[in-house]
Amino acid sequence: MADWDDSPTVLIFGDSDAGIAAARRSAANAGARVAAAMPIAAAIDRLNIQVTTDLVVVDVSTDHGDMLDRLLDRLDAEAEMGNHASVVTVTPALIDIAAARIRQPGVALLATPDATERALAVAEMLGRPRLGLHDIKSDGGQARLQKLSEEVGRIARTLARLSDEVQPAPAMRERASPPPLPPADAAAMTEASDASTIRAMIRARRLRDQYFGNELFADPAWDMLLDLTASRIEQRPVAVSSLCIASAVPATTALRWIKQLTDTGLFKRIADPLDGRRVFIELTDRAAQGMRGYLTAAARLGTVVV
Missing domain, CATH: 3.40.50.2300 (Response regulator)
Structure with missing residues (x-):
């Protein structure tokens, strides 16, 4: 007993x-x-x-x-x-x-x-x-539990590294901003900032899933970062449920990532001014700057981001 x-x-x-x-x-x-x-x-x-x-x-x-x-x-x-x-x-x-x-x-x-x-x-x-x-x-x-436990550990380790680089609070621990990238030509900047280009990246990722399955290359954090970057350019609000869909993983896994990425300082919650029972998720300014810098640098190198 x-x-x-x-x-x-x-x-x-x-x-x-x-x-x-x-x-x-x-x-x-x-x-x-x-x-x-x-x-x-x-x-x-x-x-x-x-x-x-x-x-x-x-x-x-x-x-x-x-x-x-x-x-x-x-x-x-x-x-x-x-x-x-x-x-x-x-x-x-x-x-x-x-x-x-x-x-x-x-x-x-x-x-x-x-x-x-x-x-x-x-x-x-x-x-x-x-x-x-x-x-x-x-x-x-048992096997599923082991996989989920490993996923939790992976999230924790990844975000622990990111927190030192991204999270602004507390102020005394804030690191100096990374050195600015060399000036990019206008064409590269436009391509990097084009929402349709980012949407094409997302479609390419889903196409890959059709051939290899969605578990082999599952990367919900990157999928959500891409979706929020495109939405920021489009000035389109993204509800939590929509971001779960964009993550291309089960909703419970997506919710875990959203919560921890918010706690880390990459995502922020914005109240829906028209519906008190809903919040939107956006990139923080620092996360948006990081995505813009990365996409600009990739475009300058002619790299296809997937």
């Missing part, structure tokens, strides 16, 4: 039996104890009386309007205060609504995750990397 004395506690809120059951399994895989599993409508009241919990897991398949907004705001505030972490699972239709309310690193946002992605997110938020792999081995989950 499992010993729950030092097991982390999890509260589960969902709007479907299937979602609650999936959340229960992910908690069990992480060695956690489920303190309660309740409907979304009961979430705020339960959080008001809950003395303490290690993690809140929410599974939402439909838009509950103001009720959902208040719950997500509450989870984000709890994470900011360090009270507990949360894992929020939504359908693709709810990505923009959830992304607009969630800012804190202590809240993981997933979109239609599989069992292994759920288990990994719960384990990460609980700080318990060792999962009950026997519970997900039947559907090939």
Whole structure:
């Protein structure tokens, strides 16, 4: 029999039996104890009386309007205060609504995750990397979990390197700007700044996927950087859900990259002035400068960027 004395506690809120059951399994895989599993409508009241919990897991398949907004705001505030972490699972239709309310690193946002992605997110938020792999081995989950764990590590290592070069805060750690590139001729600058050229690069990347599959060359960070660069030139806002599509990877992986690239200082969130339940993602000025410099230099060399 499992010993729950030092097991982390999890509260589960969902709007479907299937979602609650999936959340229960992910908690069990992480060695956690489920303190309660309740409907979304009961979430705020339960959080008001809950003395303490290690993690809140929410599974939402439909838009509950103001009720959902208040719950997500509450989870984000709890994470900011360090009270507990949360894992929020939504359908693709709810990505923009959830992304607009969630800012804190202590809240993981997933979109239609599989069992292994759920288990990994719960384990990460609980700080318990060792999962009950026997519970997900039947559907090939162990190999999938290992792949996801390696992906998390790759993201962390990549962004750790970028943070020293890109992130402006804190001010005392800001590095001097790199030396400017030699002046480029007008034709090269125009080509580098042409949104249609960048869109052609993106199409070429998707064409490559048709012949080799999208896993071999998956590079969501670069795909999103290209899309946001073109959109910046076009002066077209990009919603979180649209950027997930542009990344050419599963939505949960894309959301992880978006969050960490934002934390690193390459992306920034911009509130939609017409819709308080949506945010847009843009390149920071420093990231835009880096992309412009790279594309200009590549154009000057006659290099085809893919």
